[in-house]
Amino acid sequence: MNKHLKMDAPQPRVLDETRQGILGKGISRTEGPKKVSGSATYAGDNHPDGMAHGVLLRAGITKGKVTGFDESAAQKIDGYVGLFHGPKFIRNNAQGMADEAPVQPDCEVHYHSQPIGLVVAETFEAARDAALAIKVSYDEEGALVDPKSAPQEDQGGPDVGDLEADMGRADVTVDEIYTTEAQVSAAMELHGSVAQWNDGKLLLQSSLQMLKFNRNEIADSLGIDPENVRILAPYVGGGFGSKLGIGADAVSAAIAARDLGRPVRVIMPRQTVFDAVLRRTETEQRVRLGARSDGTITSIGHDDLVSNLEGEGFAEPTSQASQFLYAAPNRKMQQTVSRNHRTPSGSVRAPGEAVGMLGLEVAMDELAERLGMCPVKLRLQNVPERDPDSGVPFTAHSLTEALKRGAQEFGWKDRKANGARREGEWLIGMGVASAARKNMLLPAKARVTLDGDKAVVETDMTDIGTGSYTIFAQITAEALGLPIENVEVRLADTDYPEASGSGGSFGASSTGSAVFLACQSIREEIAAKCGANDFTLKDGQVTAGGKTTALSDLLDAPLSAVGEIEKGQTSEDHLSSGFGAHFAEVAVNEVSGEVRVRRMLGVFGAGRILNEKTAKSQLVGGMIWGIGAALTEEAAHDPRTGHIITRDLANYHVASHADVPEQIDTILLEERDDYANPIQAKGVGELGISGAGAAVLNAIYNACGVRVRSFPATPDKVMAGLDAM
Amino acid sequence: MTVNGEERSLDLDPRTSLLDALRDDLRLTGTKKGCDHGQCGACTVLVNGRRINSCLTLAAMHDGDEITTIEGLGAEDNLNELQAAFVECDGFQCGYCTPGQIMSATGMLNEAAEGMPSHVSADLNDGVDLSDAEIAERMSGNLCRCSAYPFIRKAISSVATKEAAE
Known part of the structure; x- marks a missing residue:
């Protein structure tokens, strides 16, 4: 018995009628004890017998051809096994959902430090040494690495009304350029793979987010049938987009392992992760806002220049949120992609919103300032009734409530004029920004098997810290009326039904819906066995017609069902998005330009919350990424070679404990999104970062009157502003 | 050296870091490698009761030392x-x-x-x-x-x- 649902119409709120009372509860992560005791095994923790160690060899030039490898010095190293390279090696990680091999450039080099080969040895120490000992010769060509001077492609974008004419008529306008530097995911787990072959079949243990796509990507790269690939990724040490597609570690390990007839492990050193894993592009954004003096916005323009390497289809969708966040009859958003030879770019947590909302929401603060209007009120006044581009209605939409509730809880009314609040050499200010992240539904399948009062969930979905193990157990326990301990969740094995994978905040709601549909199918079978349509399931017992029976007595054989979800008409005739509001209070040191975040509050509407504890953790995590984007994160490129200079965690500054205040709180609004999916949930993984950094940047302005438009707002930029005043 | 209360004797490449010795030779993979440069702290262990980054020290420097890793605190079913x-x-x-x-x-x-x-x-x-x-x-x-x-x-x-x- 399987159940398939195409989301063509709003679905009933079945999970509000069930009785177990476990869904939504902030229970602790079910896999938590494994993670805190060190027994959760990540890709690089695997160590099959006879395993050899591989270290990636990387190009020492930016553009050109490899003409030869001199192995003579490496061959003298004890334990040296060999060098692998050739036409199947990939240039960079596959883009999210590519489902096919990334560019395989053979001997060509397209960016500095591109993986060009794999050095294998008996030990990691010998492999590392040998990689340094191999001399590579090149035919070097000139490379363009500056996004401003490299060739640019016009990618178009929405163009409605007449923005230019309206900007000329508007009472108040903002027309400013905002820039963001390149950023990286910097997941704590290094990208790595262990590959082994058995009877022509590849077993790959790798740090990946989307296994059904990854299987096809690796198979296509190697030129083998996907049926002969099995991927396992039960624990993934963070992804944030960087592990959406397969990387050079996986392909090179598989090639070497096949050739050597023994398992091979390849783990990228941190520097290689910076060099060769897709980064977030730098952006240059021109934001134009026009408004009447009463605060009604009439024009929104958001043009952007981003960059990527030739052959990469991804372009950071910078203006994604600007397209539906506020109403305005005149709208123009033009994207331009620079084709240059920096490390290629791809998805990093909330591609689009994470940087686009810095530009838009700081511009909104500037507009409020020029209108002499409260920034919260300006936003409230311009919340659209319908999607301004398509005219379709929104599903559950909590922006207004989030702004009002947040302003009240944060104490927004105590916000002072710019520079008016001082504590010694510290100037204190508050800032606000809206949050929005479009919600998506991806095809997903999951199998649930109920045996007596115990259930097993199986799907190739990953848990990259997102709580999949826990929330799927909660959905199953709720739908089937079981104690949570009676549900076992098995994930991230390509032998299981194909899930959505983790990415774009769609994992929990897409694959969670598939789990729910499988449970629905089982519920229907239980109903048939009871001979009643009206029944309740709780604590492993079924009650129907006044009679209570233990499930283990009712069922004489296990019930198994695969649930399958796909998007349908509701995604055409409605726009579903998470919304929220960020509030930040910062202190700016007038001597050093240092900015300290003192407290933050995020208020979010994201449909049904599946687990209050893990949802809050993800949202707070996103808000802290906002602190990093606003203040410290910057992947700087060498202007000569395009090579990332800040290529380790001492030079690329992710937020640390000391950067994060004790008071960083979230409020989750009660919401159900009936048009999104049958569990009425929306994603939370990226909503927390969307707009968060802008609240910090706007607070800097309120604190000291310095408007930084080049992000991150490092002390030198704040100081320059203070000096100019 | 003593690891989690157990005496261990290893014959290692002198370049082996304490982190790699724990992970690859003793197969205690609870200790993680996040940067190999002492920048992230994922490899923190106790040496004679003091916390250190195990990636920044060679295993050979810890002859006779007492090492505690995450596995030495509490197992999955017996957390501290x-x-x-x-x-x-x-x-x-x-x-x-x-x-x-x-x-x-x-x-x-x-x-x-x-x-x-x-x-x-x-x-x-x-x-x-x-x-x-x-x-x-x-x-x-x-x-x-x-x-x-x-x-x-x-x-x-x-x-x-x-x-x-x-």
Whole structure:
């Protein structure tokens, strides 16, 4: 018995009628004890017998051809096994959902430090040494690495009304350029793979987010049938987009392992992760806002220049949120992609919103300032009734409530004029920004098997810290009326039904819906066995017609069902998005330009919350990424070679404990999104970062009157502003 | 050397870091590699009771030393107080930096109990009150990209408060 649902119409709120009372509860992560005791095994923790160690060899030039490898010095190293390279090696990680091999450039080099080969040895120490000992010769060509001077492609974008004419008529306008530097995911787990072959079949243990796509990507790269690939990724040490597609570690390990007839492990050193894993592009954004003096916005323009390497289809969708966040009859958003030879770019947590909302929401603060209007009120006044581009209605939409509730809880009314609040050499200010992240539904399948009062969930979905193990157990326990301990969740094995994978905040709601549909199918079978349509399931017992029976007595054989979800008409005739509001209070040191975040509050509407504890953790995590984007994160490129200079965690500054205040709180609004999916949930993984950094940047302005438009707002930029005043 | 109370004898390449010896030779993979440069703290272990980055020291330098790794604290079905507090407070998401955070916190609580001041201590000689700011300062060598920081500190604080009361 399987159940398939195409989301063509709003679905009933079945999970509000069930009785177990476990869904939504902030229970602790079910896999938590494994993670805190060190027994959760990540890709690089695997160590099959006879395993050899591989270290990636990387190009020492930016553009050109490899003409030869001199192995003579490496061959003298004890334990040296060999060098692998050739036409199947990939240039960079596959883009999210590519489902096919990334560019395989053979001997060509397209960016500095591109993986060009794999050095294998008996030990990691010998492999590392040998990689340094191999001399590579090149035919070097000139490379363009500056996004401003490299060739640019016009990618178009929405163009409605007449923005230019309206900007000329508007009472108040903002027309400013905002820039963001390149950023990286910097997941704590290094990208790595262990590959082994058995009877022509590849077993790959790798740090990946989307296994059904990854299987096809690796198979296509190697030129083998996907049926002969099995991927396992039960624990993934963070992804944030960087592990959406397969990387050079996986392909090179598989090639070497096949050739050597023994398992091979390849783990990228941190520097290689910076060099060769897709980064977030730098952006240059021109934001134009026009408004009447009463605060009604009439024009929104958001043009952007981003960059990527030739052959990469991804372009950071910078203006994604600007397209539906506020109403305005005149709208123009033009994207331009620079084709240059920096490390290629791809998805990093909330591609689009994470940087686009810095530009838009700081511009909104500037507009409020020029209108002499409260920034919260300006936003409230311009919340659209319908999607301004398509005219379709929104599903559950909590922006207004989030702004009002947040302003009240944060104490927004105590916000002072710019520079008016001082504590010694510290100037204190508050800032606000809206949050929005479009919600998506991806095809997903999951199998649930109920045996007596115990259930097993199986799907190739990953848990990259997102709580999949826990929330799927909660959905199953709720739908089937079981104690949570009676549900076992098995994930991230390509032998299981194909899930959505983790990415774009769609994992929990897409694959969670598939789990729910499988449970629905089982519920229907239980109903048939009871001979009643009206029944309740709780604590492993079924009650129907006044009679209570233990499930283990009712069922004489296990019930198994695969649930399958796909998007349908509701995604055409409605726009579903998470919304929220960020509030930040910062202190700016007038001597050093240092900015300290003192407290933050995020208020979010994201449909049904599946687990209050893990949802809050993800949202707070996103808000802290906002602190990093606003203040410290910057992947700087060498202007000569395009090579990332800040290529380790001492030079690329992710937020640390000391950067994060004790008071960083979230409020989750009660919401159900009936048009999104049958569990009425929306994603939370990226909503927390969307707009968060802008609240910090706007607070800097309120604190000291310095408007930084080049992000991150490092002390030198704040100081320059203070000096100019 | 002694690892988690057990005497271990190893014949290693002299270039082997303590981290790689633990992971690859002793197969104690709870200790994680996040940067191999002492920048992230994922590899934190205790050496003779003091927390160190095991990637920044060679195994050969620890002849006779006593090493404690995450496996030496409490097993999955027998968590110690700090491990249980991390689970309860959701002091992790992906779990990769977690062994390092817990080992670092273990070392840090010992340091505080010994009265060692930090950069943010108001007084160098007046004992340590483990406020959130003190814990944040002392734990800043341990990065968490999921950014579970507030929840990690809540977990540590709950154990510190309990210890102080005892």
